[in-house]
Amino acid sequence: MLRLKSLIPLTIKRRISNGNPIEGFELTCGLEIHTQLNTTNKLFSRSVNNPFESISSPNVNTSYFDIALPGTQPILNYEAVLFALKLALSLNSTVNLSSQFDRKHYFYGDQPQGYQITQHYHPFSKGGYLRLSKEFDEIKELSKEIRITQLQIEQDTARSLYHQSSQQNSGEETLIDLNRSNVPLIELVTEPDFHDILQVKAFIKKYQNLVRQLKISTGDLEAGSIRIDVNVSVNEHPRVELKNLPNTSSIINAIKYEYERQVNVLKNNEQDSSTVVETRGWDGSKTTVLRSKESTMDYRYMADPELPPIALSSDVLSEVAKTLSKDADDCIRELMSNPYNLSKKDARIMTIQNDFNELYNNEELRVYYIDTFNAYKGSTEDNEISDPKIVVSWILHELLGNLKKLQIPLNQLSQNILSPKKLASFLNIVHGGVISNSNAKQLLFHILEEYKLGSCKEPKDIDFMILIKKYDLEVTKNIDYNTLEADCREIIETLNNPKMIESIKSGKKKNSIKYLVGLGMRKYQGKIQAQELETMFKKILNVK
Amino acid sequence: MPLLNQIKPFLKGSIIRCKIQLPSRYFYSSQVTVGQKFKSLEEIKQFMESPSWSLKEFLTEPDSSDNLPSPATVKKLLRLSGFSVENANIKKIQQILGKQLLLLQSLQEAPLDDETVDTMFARIMPRVPKPLDYKALLSKIKEQKDNKYEDELSGSWNSTGNTEKSKNGYFVVTKKTTPTQT
Numbered sequence: 104m105l106r107l108k109s110l111i112p113l114t115i116k117r118r119i120s121n122g123n124p125i126e127g128f129e130l131t132c133g134l135e136i137h138t139q140l141n142t143t144n145k146l147f148s149r150s151v152n153n154p155f156e157s158i159s160s161p162n163v164n165t166s167y168f169d170i171a172l173p174g175t176q177p178i179l180n181y182e183a184v185l186f187a188l189k190l191a192l193s194l195n196s197t198v199n200l201s202s203q204f205d206r207k208h209y210f211y212g213d214q215p216q217g218y219q220i221t222q223h224y225h226p227f228s229k230g231g232y233l234r235l236s237k238e239f240d241e242i243k244e245l246s247k248e249i250r251i252t253q254l255q256i257e258q259d260t261a262r263s264l265y266h267q268s269s270q271q272n273s274g275e276e277t278l279i280d281l282n283r284s285n286v287p288l289i290e291l292v293t294e295p296d297f298h299d300i301l302q303v304k305a306f307i308k309k310y311q312n313l314v315r316q317l318k319i320s321t322g323d324l325e326a327g328s329i330r331i332d333v334n335v336s337v338n339e340h341p342r343v344e345l346k347n348l349p350n351t352s353s354i355i356n357a358i359k360y361e362y363e364r365q366v367n368v369l370k371n372n373e374q375d376s377s378t379v380v381e382t383r384g385w386d387g388s389k390t391t392v393l394r395s396k397e398s399t400m401d402y403r404y405m406a407d408p409e410l411p412p413i414a415l416s417s418d419v420l421s422e423v424a425k426t427l428s429k430d431a432d433d434c435i436r437e438l439m440s441n442p443y444n445l446s447k448k449d450a451r452i453m454t455i456q457n458d459f460n461e462l463y464n465n466e467e468l469r470v471y472y473i474d475t476f477n478a479y480k481g482s483t484e485d486n487e488i489s490d491p492k493i494v495v496s497w498i499l500h501e502l503l504g505n506l507k508k509l510q511i512p513l514n515q516l517s518q519n520i521l522s523p524k525k526l527a528s529f530l531n532i533v534h535g536g537v538i539s540n541s542n543a544k545q546l547l548f549h550i551l552e553e554y555k556l557g558s559c560k561e562p563k564d565i566d567f568m569i570l571i572k573k574y575d576l577e578v579t580k581n582i583d584y585n586t587l588e589a590d591c592r593e594i595i596e597t598l599n600n601p602k603m604i605e606s607i608k609s610g611k612k613k614n615s616i617k618y619l620v621g622l623g624m625r626k627y628q629g630k631i632q633a634q635e636l637e638t639m640f641k642k643i644l645n646v647k
Numbered sequence: 648m649p650l651l652n653q654i655k656p657f658l659k660g661s662i663i664r665c666k667i668q669l670p671s672r673y674f675y676s677s678q679v680t681v682g683q684k685f686k687s688l689e690e691i692k693q694f695m696e697s698p699s700w701s702l703k704e705f706l707t708e709p710d711s712s713d714n715l716p717s718p719a720t721v722k723k724l725l726r727l728s729g730f731s732v733e734n735a736n737i738k739k740i741q742q743i744l745g746k747q748l749l750l751l752q753s754l755q756e757a758p759l760d761d762e763t764v765d766t767m768f769a770r771i772m773p774r775v776p777k778p779l780d781y782k783a784l785l786s787k788i789k790e791q792k793d794n795k796y797e798d799e800l801s802g803s804w805n806s807t808g809n810t811e812k813s814k815n816g817y818f819v820v821t822k823k824t825t826p827t828q829t
Contacts, residue, residue, distance in 0.1 A: 212820035422781035
């Protein structure tokens, strides 16, 4: 039995992973993406929009309108309109200056109104595209444009938890949490422009980055703030809509499975007039029919008589466009070129946000880096930077880590305590050898911690030299090399680890010398440059 | 009259019977007619306060009790609307609902011409609001964030308090399974 169990997942895995294109069978996909907007309030009421944090307190963020009490009316939250404008303009979509809301009728437990307010007849925007490239998005083609059909604003439904009732003779029970009800969504529909799974993967990643960059959504698939349905069709096979895809791997595996299934249908001539457009779900290993076109509901769309059209003047478009950040690919290119010469990895960190956080967005980080870089460069004697990596490594590895640990927003830090100019002056001191790297790291953390303890309110003018003197952190200028050698020999002796010493000497574990340097730094309380210790240990151990 | 204006897009092309009150007499018209110009605010007030048309004129009484919603339906609707079933005058509500259904039926049966109805205008709210500029959009957002009704404050009321069935703060929807007959 155990043996059989362990075989099943392997079979599934093999089947899913074999999703390579088969000659003569072209894959065509289109996406429908629902994105929850992180506005302060809900779409048609002013209840708090916080469906995730309130998950343990069901129905706490619900107004009379959200639970559809008779007599309540919708009032549009214009923050959702602003967010939709940002997204539409970033995707080069043409904004409809007079869009409207419509009612889509269906009867289900997660929608107590009996209809969803959406935009059917006059959506928010039409057209547009998102460009993918081989250089930045790992697709096979040099460049690929995925066209956008339209964007529409609509309400989310309630969260449903299904389970069997414990009471006898009772049927299935569904628990309904209306905290998610009426949360603003943007539905984005693409044209069927995807012909490769890599393109789908790249589009999703780029889209997630875009909404995080715009600060309009957390962009998480797993948590459900982005939900994606995929339309798949191979050659002339009728379109199949795939639903219930909770993460990128489910999306990719479901497409692979569906591709193979449709290829088999076509190869075996199983397709006939009865093969119709259908909706299928993904159960983790295969797609199964949810409904076919025959059972498609008539939603009886009608204009919502209680909501006026969203009428916008054209200046809104130009003003919102001014607030948008630069295209991500252009930013990466700029950072990889002179004078910054960053690696692609570091340039991407400065541009692409893998998770949403409140402390900074990538644009703020990039601006901070560029300003610090320029201030540092300007402060050197010949306007040149001998070690161009010093700025990026201090900002990405030290500063960001400290900010996350202490929960200090980057903008606040920049304004109140550590402006780019200030950080540049600190880096000058470090680079000038006044303080060792390890002590400099501790000093930076100490300064930020003190600032945090003061509740991050008061701007402070930091004088690094005074602090270095106050805490006696200055590197010893006149090193007595005889004493240094004696100290290093003592460290090796006290360590009493001949195996490690041998592996350093033989070159098998070169990096173990860092351990010795660490012990030395401790002995000298960081008041010596690590490089001096490393050179001395190498001399003693006769290592090059 | 305002109601008629609002439902006109739905009834486009159909004949609307209505009665317009003039100072001295009533008359019927098969079309909406614009009367004489009002001369004072008093005249407008008097006009607005006087009934000028009645639904009764083109809605006949339900011909039999078969066309009325059943007592069970009425009770279910009362419960769904959060009203008490006890002491409710079911017969009276049946009659009222019957009339409402007749109105809806009349609206549904109203013939429309072949012209495409522009859904943009099928609404009660202002149809052509003043377009928002950027500054107005931002101030609207700020204003909305600052003003909340009490029910919109988190946890300010117990939303499941009036429901018949709830569990740990959740509403409960039950899908009853019908036993298979043998």
